Amino acid sequence: MSASAPAAAAAVTAASRRLELDPPETGAAVEIAEGVLWARLPLPFKGLPVINVYALDEGDGWTLVDTGLDWEAGRAALAALLAGPLAGRPVTRVILTHHHPDHIGQAGRLAATGAELLASRTAWLFGRMLTLDAQERPPEEAIRFRRRAGLDADQLAAFVAERPFNFADTVAPIPLGFRALAEGDRLAAGGRDWRVRIGQGHAPDHVTLWSEDGALMLAGDQILPAISPNIGVYPTEPEADPLTGFLDTCARFRALGEAGADPLVLPGHQRPFRGVGRRAGTLIEGHAQALTRIEAALAEAPRSAVGLFGAIYRRPIAAAETGLALAEAVAHCNYLWHSGRVSRSLSAEGAWLYALEEAA
Template identity: 55%
Template sequence: MRPERASRPPDPLRYPFPEPPGPGEAVEVAPGILWARLPLPMALDHVNIYALEETDGWTLVDTGVNTAPCRAALDAFRDGPLAGRPIRRVFLTHHHPDHVGLAGRLAGDGAEIVTTRTAYLYARMLRLDEQATPPPETVRFWRSLGMDADTLAERQASRPFNFADAVAPIPLGFRRIAEGDRIDLGGRRWVVRCGDGHAPEHACLFDEAAEVVIGGDQLLPTISPNLGVHPTEPEANPVAEFLASCHRLAPHATPEQLVLPGHKLPFTGLPARIAALIANHEGALERLEAHLTEPRTAHECFAPLFKRTIGPAEYGLAISEAMAHLNCLHQSGRAVRRRRADGAYLFSRS
């Protein structure tokens, strides 16, 4: 996820709750909806979770990662603001570890898992696919990015990140939701609207009363979700998928809706936010296309995309996002590519 730095008029977004809840605390953002935060061991140091009050307990939206600090924070939330009442179901917006990490633990306490089929299958597959060293396919993919030699050597010799490192075992069985479904949660009727790009079949919930939107990572303020290409699907085009999702979601957005995002602060002004997300990535594609007057690898495309120095902590997300934008240019005919002798793709403007 990268900050948006392009100059533009004053932000039309509004933040009704400018101060996030502290550890073990919650903020009621709408009748029957509590907002809490759980800690993450990364630069983006938190994930938002939401509890929707039911007659017999709570529905929890997303869960945090399976680490000791996050488990402790979730337990404090359950014992404090949730008053020890049971979590009956867990709604998962998408399959990433910071959103599904503790779903299995909660399922073990009796909670039903509710999510899209793709999110469930990805989470369960990746949780079971534990690797001690990077497989050959992953190394070939890293080479295709033009990854610098020192980073490549270090990664080849190291244990890669595994979902099992941050995600509790995913239970067998879930309740499937899909685009256009209606679902009753927390005394509200919601319509499922799915996005793509950041994660396949990412579920957002739009309150039928047009008051609240659960946006997950599809609809974030101030930062764009990471749109990355990964070894599992090296020819993916998440930028085009994300832009198409924004255009699909835009007709359902109103300025008054309170959007509950997976990170940062709840906000209003969703139509302007969707327009800004579209403009952000279209602008990135234009800058990148102009940069390809000479053949470039993904590793050589950070400057036009991010406009800042990329350090080791951000390198993996940055190079996967650079490849995503290059794939978009290539697959739309705005760039061509060829293989270099070392396996790296070189992209040039058409």
């Protein structure tokens, strides 16, 4: 049931004090709010070494929000979390914020022990589909996507020669049954009532949960405290415009903040923070500035998405970063193209070259 106003205020105050705690070691946990444990699981990524997961106390068991990647170190850390801080009580429900591997990776393993799986229908469909789509070599659609983004011949040849990342490499099989979450749904978990708010941009139909007492927001990767979540376009939908969805979501969250909603935000990465409305406004401004830099570069000459890396990122992009950087560059180009601010044409090499539209 929803907390009274005094109880909600006390929860907010207590949560604020807990922000001073050091982040937990992987496999350990700290109580970030009453009945809510904050834990971190390891990831094999240099720039993103851990993911946050949250355990909500249900008395005889736990609701776990996100699950980490299905790899040896992640499985060991989750086992330590279950046996230690979660006191051997079972995970009875798993809530997935979105379908990306670091969030959905071990969901199938927990479901096999009897946990109910809750996710948006899109997240479940994407996760289940991608685990079944194993490739030993990049498919033609993926090669064409990168060619049209502007990778040169040597970069394309290196891409073609390598076995691509397969979703199933780090995601356990997704179970057949699940419970769908949709915008406006109410959910009881951890002694609180939560409202489902669906975000877009980083992943389609990304679930966020806002406690009805105003104290907490489970944000996944929809909004992060110090970086923008990756807003990317991929070969599965090469002309998508996820940036519009992301900016629209940020505008909704900013409006909630301006209306007085100031929950403690529990993100999928980095530290919990306050000021969801302010942070959403900062993210909008950051992407607006990137779009302005793109247009300034295109005022000099037409360019491909890869040719716009310098304008977008203002730093060198390492080889290991190229995939995500390319996806986000295409997202920004698609945003400008769909909005009529740029046109595009194919180069002799098969890359889309973007050019500023002449003012009417």
